Structure formats: C-alpha cells, structure tokens
Amino acid sequence: MEKHIIRVEHLSRDYKTFKRFPGARGLLHSFFSKEYDIRHAVDDVSFSIKRGELVGYIGPNGAGKSTTFKMLTGVLVPTSGSIKVDELNPFRYRQQLARRTGIVFGQRSQLWWDLPLRDSMEILRAIYQIPKEIYKRNIAEYMQILEIDKLLNIPVRQLSLGQRMRGELIAAFLHNPTIAFLDEPLLGLDIIAKECVRQFISESNRKLGTTIILSSNDMVDVERLCQRILIIDGGKLLYDGTIEEIKRRFAPHRRLTVHMAEGYSDIWASEAKIEQQEATRITFRFERTVNPQQIIIDLSKRYVINDLIIEEPPLEEVIRELYERKN
Numbered sequence: 001m002e003k004h005i006i007r008v009e010h011l012s013r014d015y016k017t018f019k020r021f022p023g024a025r026g027l028l029h030s031f032f033s034k035e036y037d038i039r040h041a042v043d044d045v046s047f048s049i050k051r052g053e054l055v056g057y058i059g060p061n062g063a064g065k066s067t068t069f070k071m072l073t074g075v076l077v078p079t080s081g082s083i084k085v086d087e088l089n090p091f092r093y094r095q096q097l098a099r100r101t102g103i104v105f106g107q108r109s110q111l112w113w114d115l116p117l118r119d120s121m122e123i124l125r126a127i128y129q130i131p132k133e134i135y136k137r138n139i140a141e142y143m144q145i146l147e148i149d150k151l152l153n154i155p156v157r158q159l160s161l162g163q164r165m166r167g168e169l170i171a172a173f174l175h176n177p178t179i180a181f182l183d184e185p186l187l188g189l190d191i192i193a194k195e196c197v198r199q200f201i202s203e204s205n206r207k208l209g210t211t212i213i214l215s216s217n218d219m220v221d222v223e224r225l226c227q228r229i230l231i232i233d234g235g236k237l238l239y240d241g242t243i244e245e246i247k248r249r250f251a252p253h254r255r256l257t258v259h260m261a262e263g264y265s266d267i268w269a270s271e272a273k274i275e276q277q278e279a280t281r282i283t284f285r286f287e288r289t290v291n292p293q294q295i296i297i298d299l300s301k302r303y304v305i306n307d308l309i310i311e312e313p314p315l316e317e318v319i320r321e322l323y324e325r326k327n
C-alpha cells in the first residue's frame with residue numbers, strides 16, 4: 001500500500017451556538033437560556049494524501065475548509081473521527097508536528113506586527129532551530145522569488161496585504177517543512193503577486209517534494225496549481241479526484257471559438273452547436289467525445305478561418321454544475 005502522509009477518517013466537527021432571541025426581552029432570555037443549535041461544520045469527511053501531492057481543498061464560504069485546516073494543524077480537536085499527519089495525531093503532537101509543517105492561515109498572521117519582517121524571520125529561525133546556512137539560503141532564495149527582498153526592514157504592520165501574505169509564506173517554508181497547510185494563501189493578492197506565489201508554491205512542491213494542501217476561493221489558482229481537488233460543501237466531502245475527471249463527469253462539453261475571415265451567413269458545423277456569435281467570432285459547443293479536428297476540417301472546407309481556440313470549461317463552471325446536480 002502506498003504511503004499516505006495525511007490520513008483523515010470520518011472526521012467531524014460540530015460547533016455549539018447558543019440561541020439568540022430577538023428584542024430587549026429576548027436579549028435577557030438569550031443570556032440565561034441554555035438552548036443551543038449544533039452546526040456540523042465538518043461532517044464525516046475522509047480522505048488520504050500521498051507524500052509529495054499538491055491538493056486543492058475547495059468549497060463555498062462556510063463550507064468547512066478552515067475548520068478542517070484547524071483540525072489538521074492541531075488547533076481544534078475533532079468532535080469525532082481521526083487524523084494522522086505524518087503518523088501523528090496533530091492535536092496531541094502539535095509541537096512535534098510544528099517542525100515538520102508549514103502553515104498559512106490567510107486570515108491570521110504568524111508574524112510579529114511591530115517588528116520588521118527580518119526580525120520575525122530571526123525569531124522563527126530560533127524557534128525552529130534552523131541551521132544558519134539553510135536559513136540564509138532559504139531567506140535569500142524565497143525573498144527573491146516572492147519579490148519582497150526590499151521589504152525586510154519594514155515593520156509587518158506597514159506592509160500591504162499582498163506583501164504580508166508573501167511574508168507569511170516565507171515564514172511557513174523557512175524551516176523546509178515536509179507538509180504545508182495553506183488556507184487562502186492567495187487572498188487579496190494582485191495578479192503579479194499571485195503569479196509569484198503560485199510559482200513559489202509549485203516549486204516548493206516540485207523541487208523539495210513538500211506535500212501541500214491548499215484552499216482557495218479562486219478556481220483559476222486551483223486549476224493552475226493542483227491536479228487533485230477535494231470539494232467540500234456544507235461540511236460534507238462532495239468530490240475527491242482529479243480536475244480532469246471532474247470535467248469529464250460534470251462538463252461533458254468543450255468549446256471551439258473560431259475567428260472567420262468574413263461575416264458568413266448561415267454558419268453551421270456537424271457535431272457542434274453554435275453557442276455564441278458576434279460578427280466574425282463564433283463559439284461552438286461540442287461533446288467531449290467528438291474529435292475537434294473533425295469539426296475544424298469540416299468548417300475549413302466551407303469557410304476561411306483566421307484563428308481558432310479550443311477551450312475546456314473553466315473549473316468554476318464545472319463546480320457550479322456539481323453543486324446544482326447535488327441540490
């Protein structure tokens with residue numbers, strides 16, 4: 001059996017929220033009442049992750065992603081079920097695992113706000129007991145890839161969100177962790193910063209073999225970075241598989257956009273339907289089982305084509321389809 005570095009079995013986490021009653025009398029009632037609701041934030045979730053995988057953990061707001069990350073990193077204790085991270089229970093062995101794991105919680109900082117970025121890194125070096133050569137090499141390399149080498153002397157509170165997020169990533173990877181849990185690591189980044197961060201995450205996974213599980217609300221990021229995704233909704237795991245497979249199952253169509261040399265009337269193609277037409281630009285939709293080459297040959301027999309592009313449906317569209325079928 002292949003070795004899994006993360007094993008999650010029947011994991012659940014409930015939150016108790018005390019009932020609130022409206023109005024001034026309600027406020028008093030709420031205060032003394034012991035009535036509560038149970039929210040199943042994570043509900044019987046099981047999955048395993050192999051060493052060296054880069055997996056996307058996705059779902060809409062409130063789906064249970066952060067709650068899962070908190071349990072994986074030992075911050076929260078599960079209501080039921082089990083987790084093994086590198087053979088250890090993360091809640092019980094949080095200290096031991098801290099040396100092997102890197103964590104980014106997009107919403108929460110692990111840096112010291114009043115200190116310059118450099119001092120935060122020095123503190124982390126001491127905490128993780130990182131050998132000097134490794135520390136120096138990592139700092140130099142990571143700062144450069146993430147393009148924040150000029151910001152080392154600036155206090156964290158003066159950094160922009162995008163700059164701070166890059167600082168968080170360096171802090172998470174400084175001690176060469178074997179596993180990284182990245183909850184919304186691309187939150188609030190502009191296009192250029194996102195590209196740097198994507199490259200950094202992808203290289204850490206490819207070159208150092210770091211196992212990475214990352215959550216993001218941006219499906220473009222997920223699609224660029226991950227081959228495998230886990231989709232959670234309402235605390236339940238809806239899908240565990242490759243992006244290719246989810247597209248095959250939930251998006252049976254692909255698109256072909258053609259730029260014609262002139263505006264033809266009555267355009268058609270066998271095995272493809274026109275989805276959109278704007279002047280000389282026509283988008284066809286065709287079944288995944290149809291070979292697009294056939295459609296292109298068919299079209300070029302009758303029309304002069306200037307340019308064309310074949311597109312997979314975006315992941316976002318596929319996931320929407322998955323949610324719709326579920327409901």
Ligand SMILES: Nc1ncnc2c1ncn2[C@@H]1O[C@H](COP(=O)(O)OP(=O)(O)OP(=O)(O)O)[C@@H](O)[C@H]1O
Nearest residue numbers: 015017039041059060061062063064065066067068
């Ligand atoms: N401390 C808490 N007390 C009560 N309910 C909570 C608590 N934390 C989270 N929840 C609820 O649990 C559910 C899952 O929340 P969670 O933060 O894990 O979702 P998420 O997928 O990370 O969402 P987002 O993308 O918005 O960050 C939500 O319904 C949320 O309101």
